Amino acid sequence: MNEDVLTVARARKAKGESVSAVAKALGVSRATLYRHLGDDS
Known part of the structure; x- marks a missing residue:
């Protein structure tokens, strides 16, 4: 899991x-x- 994937994951989670x-x-x-x-999370 790299930082780019983690950033995307956080953004998607923040959107609900x-x-x-x-x-x-x-x-x-x-x-x-x-x-x-x-x-x-």
Whole structure:
């Protein structure tokens, strides 16, 4: 997970998209996304 993907994930999450939908769109697991987003999720 690089910084560019993480930036996109944060932006999509901020717009109200679910973690599951963001993870699927970016091709990562929900666990990976939660791990990198930390308290932001």
